[in-house]
Amino acid sequence: MLGLFPENFKFSKFGFARISPEMDNKKNFFEKISYKKNKDLLIKDRKDAGALKVKKENLQKSYNLYADLLLKYGYIKFAEKLVGDKIYPFVVMHMLNDKKTKELIWHRDQYFHGKNFIGPKFKLYKLAIYLQDTNKNNGVTGFIPKLISPRFRNRYLDTMFAYLSSFLSIHPRLSVGEAIIFSGKVMHHRPKQKNNNFREAIIFSCTNSPNNLPNLKDNENEFLNFYIKTKIDYGIK
């Protein structure tokens, strides 16, 4: 299943790459793990433009599911091939947008503001798996060409410039189970939901070594540690 990497398997000039693992019964599988019919288990995150997120208790109960998804279906293998380095997911977020969720404005997860580097001080990648067909109308992550997205060392100018050049942005059309990966330094946004096909996604924050996160190391409630244990159990290097 994972022997062949597709042609065109690389990061685009927009700073993201697409991961499309082959799976049987994709649609059924993702419907089963969906929270679309269990919205009472979600909590609104005002800091994330009102997105609805799976509560921590439920998230923890499904750590095995998320680790399996990454390891068995090959998302990690593809991601490692793309970045040319190891990939360690350290946080998992399972979330849904509905019509009340606002746009998550153009931003980078890591950037300079004056002399200060904001965000994690290590290599950061976001890996987002979409649970349904997703495009601009239901909140797929959008990107701006890296070339015309110079990094002002000022977050306000940087965001303003992103809006000025956003007519050149791209919003990939993804099918159920497809994922994208992008660096924390890349400009991106989440458009507002425009149709009834709620966007549900599982988003992993990843880095290239567990040593980047020494304070998570001994806490067994952290996804990173569950993931590492699962990886060892499966004998994956």
Ligand SMILES: [Fe+2]
């Ligand atoms: Fe972000």
